[in-house]
Amino acid sequence: MTETANARKIAFATFVRRALAEARATRAWSGTEVARRTGVSRQTINRWVRGDWASDPAAERVASFCEGLGLDPAAAFAALGWDRKTSPRDAPTPPPMDPDVEALLRRLVDPEVSDAEKFHIRETIRYLAYRPTLPTNVRKRGDAAG
Template identity: 85%
Template sequence: MTESAHARKIAFAAFVRRALDDARAMRAWSGTEVSRRTGVSRQTINRWVRGDWASDPEAERVVAFCEGLGLNPTAAFAALGWERAATPRAATAPPPMDPDVEALLRRLVDPNVSDAEKFHIRETIRYLAYRPSLPVDVRKRGNRAG
């Protein structure tokens, strides 16, 4: 293994450890919760922490890990020595955002909105983002009821 490959592994492992420490300290998330919210298996995360990987992590998994923890993937890419433009997601424009979601995001950054209200907005979004999906037949029944 070259020195640069070893240095990248160490840098990425440190990035992942910091992200996990922050998730534990700020959100009280366990490793299982981090895995659930990011969609990256605990085994993969543990390999990243140890720097125990033969080929670079998949960009999509790195992005999912970062986004699940509310981090900008650019820092992870920098640790890996990647350029952000090299990722598949960067090539496509984001889909248009729902106006209601835009309104919530504006409230979250508005200095006139109380911290308590921002907390409730975040908790509601978190609940909706991670709740189990309804089975298809239940959704169809709801549409017919109206």
Template identity: 45%
Template sequence: MPDRSAGQRRSAIEVSLSVDHGGSDGQDMGEMPATAQAAFARFVRHAVEAARDERGWPVAEVAARSGVSRSTVFRWLSGDWQHHPELPKVRTFCAVLDVPLGVALRALTPPPADAPQPSPPRTDPSVEAHIAAIRDRLADPRTSAADRQHIRATLQMLALAESRAG
């Protein structure tokens, strides 16, 4: 499958974690709470899954193309780190997968525990039903790879349209 340009592609991880809450200077930040480890592990898992689904890249290929060692990628996947991942490694990982660096940094810097949690947005039950149907279709083994790719491309296009509008 030919790669689309970075301007046309928005990975599933970017869609699911599209708000940027801040940055990092890449310095060793000391011990991190488990929530940051879990959030970054989730981010990496989604990014690796998107690379596999969209490009056919296994973890080894993601590691080779990003210059991040396989062992580091696996540590990130498992949340097995005690200090912030190095910014240059995170930057190249994101660049290779066309995921904005802000998405990774958001995962690394969860809001403080005492920060007020936003209330969940009100959604129309019919919209929730459509979203559930899309999830079911993507998870259904009878759905062809072409149909899955079409669904993902449509969702990415809608997410891009939303980000331009907002």
């Protein structure tokens, strides 16, 4: 293994360890809960922590891990030595933001809002973002004709 590849593994393993430590300390999440919330298996996360991987992790998995923990994937990409920058003209135009989501984002950055309230907002958003969805063909009781 080259020195550069080893340094990248160490940098990424350090990033993952810190992310896990923060999730445990601030949210009391177990390894199983981190895996559930991020969509990345415990086995994969453990390999990342040990630097035990032959080829680079999939960018989608790294992004999913970061987003599940509320982290910017750019930090993980930087630890891996990846250049994931795009020019402004290459970046897609984001869709318009829902006014309710904008209001929540404003509250999250408002210094007058307590940390406890911000924690509650984030946990509610995470719950909604990662809860299982029902198939579209499932109807509520009483919706059936008859």
